[in-house]
Every structure is written in C-alpha cells, then in structure tokens.
Amino acid sequence: MNQPITVGVDGSGASLRAVDWAADEAALRGVPLHVVYASLWERYEHAVFPGGREPPSERMLTDVLAVAAAKRARARIPGLEVTTEVVPEGPVPTLRRAARKAAALVLGSRGRGSAAELLLGSVSLAVAGQADGPVIVVRGDRDEEPGPRGRPVALGVPDRPADSAAVRFAFREAARRGVPVEAVRAWHRPARETAERSLFTGEPGQVHRQRAMEAVRTGLRAPVEEHPDVEVRRRAVEGEARAVLLDASAGADLLVVGARQPHGRFGPRIGHVTHAVLHHAACPVAVVPEAAAEP
Numbered sequence: 411m412n413q414p415i416t417v418g419v420d421g422s423g424a425s426l427r428a429v430d431w432a433a434d435e436a437a438l439r440g441v442p443l444h445v446v447y448a449s450l451w452e453r454y455e456h457a458v459f460p461g462g463r464e465p466p467s468e469r470m471l472t473d474v475l476a477v478a479a480a481k482r483a484r485a486r487i488p489g490l491e492v493t494t495e496v497v498p499e500g501p502v503p504t505l506r507r508a509a510r511k512a513a514a515l516v517l518g519s520r521g522r523g524s525a526a527e528l529l530l531g532s533v534s535l536a537v538a539g540q541a542d543g544p545v546i547v548v549r550g551d552r553d554e555e556p557g558p559r560g561r562p563v564a565l566g567v568p569d570r571p572a573d574s575a576a577v578r579f580a581f582r583e584a585a586r587r588g589v590p591v592e593a594v595r596a597w598h599r600p601a602r603e604t605a606e607r608s609l610f611t612g613e614p615g616q617v618h619r620q621r622a623m624e625a626v627r628t629g630l631r632a633p634v635e636e637h638p639d640v641e642v643r644r645r646a647v648e649g650e651a652r653a654v655l656l657d658a659s660a661g662a663d664l665l666v667v668g669a670r671q672p673h674g675r676f677g678p679r680i681g682h683v684t685h686a687v688l689h690h691a692a693c694p695v696a697v698v699p700e701a702a703a704e705p
Contacts, residue, residue, distance in 0.1 A: 414444040414493070416512035418505045418537075419479045424518030426482065428548040431694060432516035433483040433490060435546075438586045441513060442491040443483050447476045448504035449496055501533045502540075509541035514696070519549035519688070535688060538697040539669060539680035544579055546664075548694045560589060562643065564662035564693075566655050566683075567595040568670070568700070571629025576668030576698040581633040581640055583664060583696070590641035592662065593630055596654040597622035597646055622646035652686035659691040670700035 417432035419425045429445070436443040476494040483492050497504045509515040517534050538545040565580040584591045597618050623646040634642055647654045659665045667684050680688075680697075687695050 412439070412441040413511065413513040414442040415439065415514055415516060416444040416446055416508045417479070417516040418501065418508070418518075418533075419445055419447050419475055420501070420518070421475050422518060422520060424520040424548070426479070426518075428516050428518040429479045429482050430486055431546070431548045433487045433492075435514065435516065436483075437487045437490060439513060442493060443480075444508070444512065445476050445479045445483070445492065445494045446504065446508050447479075447494075447496045448501040449498050450500045502536045505533070505537045506541050509537070509543040509545060512543060514544040514546055515541060516546045516548060519547050535680060535685070538684075538688060541697075542699060544696055544698045546694055546696045547688055549688070549691055560587075561661060561663040561693075562590045562592040563587070564592045564594060564655070564658040564665045566651070566658075566665070566667045566687075567593050567626050567629060568668045570700075571625065572632065573701065574629070574668055575700050576666050576696075577630065577633055579696060579698045580664075580666040581637045583666070584640045585637050587663065589663065590643050592643045592645065592658060593626055594645045594647060594654055594658045595622045595626050596649055596651040598648060598650070619646050619648065652683045655683065655687050656690055656692070659687065659693045659695070662693045664694050664696055665691050666696045666698060668700045669697050 415432050415436040417425075417428050419429060433443055476496050480492045480494050484490055495508075505515060505517070515537070517537065519534060534547050538547060563580050563584040565577065568574050568576060571577050580591055580593075599618050623644065626644045626646060630642060630644070634640075647657075655665060655667065665687060667687060669680060669684060684695075684697060688697070
C-alpha cells in the first residue's frame, strides 16, 4: 500500500486546519490519511500551563481528538480512507517516528491557547528540523478554506539544486495540482564591488544575478525533463533569502524549502531562513530533508 499522509493533531484550531489540508493532500495523491495524537502533548502543556484541572483520560483523548479529526477528514473528502492512532508518548518522538512511515507529515503552526508559541518552538520546529521525511507546516492567515487553490508551488532553489530532494518534491506537488513551479533564488552583491569589476560587468551586481539565474536553469534541468507538463517560472531576486521567500509565499499554495544536515553533525537542520518562513510565511511550508553535505 502507498505510504499515507499523516497529520498530527492536538485539538487546536491550527491542527484542524492541518487535518483539512492533509485530507486534501491525501486525496490528491490517492493515499490514506493517518491521524496521530501524542497524548503526552496534553500532559506536557498541562504541566507547563497548569489550569487547575486534571488531564483528560486516554479514552476521552481518543474519542474527542483523534476520532473527531478523522470524522472531519471523512466529511471533507467522502470515501477517504482514514485511520487513527493515539500514542502515550511525547509529541516530538512520536511525530518523528510517524514521519518515517509517511509520504509527508502535516502539522499545524500553533498549539492551543497560551501554549501557542511554545508548541511551535518545541514541536513543529523540532519535528521539521529532525524528521527523516517531508514535514508540511500549515500556516498562513488567509480567510479561505485550506487546500489547493490553483496558485503556484514556490520553491526556494538551494545551493545544490541538481541533487535536491526539495526540488523533486516541489515538482511532484506542482504536477499533482496542475500548477506552475515558481523557482526563486536569492542573490546579493558583495559588500564591496571593486571599480574594476563594475567596469568589466557593465552594471554593478549584474554578474551575480546572471550566476544565480544560471544556477536555477542548470539545477532544474533534470526535473523539468521529468515533468514536461509543469510550467516553470524562474526568478533570481536580489535580497535576503528569507525576505525573498516570504514574498514568494504570498502568492503560492505551498512553499518548499530544503533542510540539509551538515556532514558529521546531528540534531535540528533548521537554519535561520527556514526558521523565518515557518514563523511568517503566508502559505503552508514544506521542509524536505536533504542528504548530508560532504566535508
């Protein structure tokens, strides 16, 4: 059987949006949806933000959270195969393990109530930075229902696009949706452009833009050949990478970025650019792990 789309739930409004998005994604792929609830998430939040009440029972968690999320998904996509799982463990190890068995793991951008920022930092960010498979964090403040709307899949073109899992993921998602890939690479001129170089290039910074565009063209050659029906919009934009990607997210259904773990290192692969888009992007963000960089 094909790997499912897995969604982590915690009872928050953000996780319900994630359920909707995950159901749409499962339907697009023609695979089941798997709903996971890590029951120690509730206990962890209760311990940090005590409210004078006892944590609910495992039975209530199963009935109210996991089953309710499954019913929501089935109502959204009639006929969708949905399974549920309640795991009596903490959310990060549970969701990391779930990501290994999933085509993609979908999470909300915030938790419940006053724990919102804490849960974003300790769960969504941690899982996105450590998972062995793609993690999609459903964020964005648009009023419409989540799900594909015909906008492009935005792709942050990495330094090594020719062997990038993120690039392949973006093209597959665009092909499923029948939308373009907007491939964006940020560039900037050095702090000092010498007079000699400016005279040689004819325009300060022009050579750097050309190099960025060439990296985009050559790096995307293989996926373009594999997906001839996908329209590709290539852009090289001067500016900080996080600002360029946040701008691209405003017109996209999905923003795809890679997370590369440096050779010989362990732990989160979230850099400052990915951290920024996970907090501020105007659309869902897919973080796709890349192969470790060689020394």
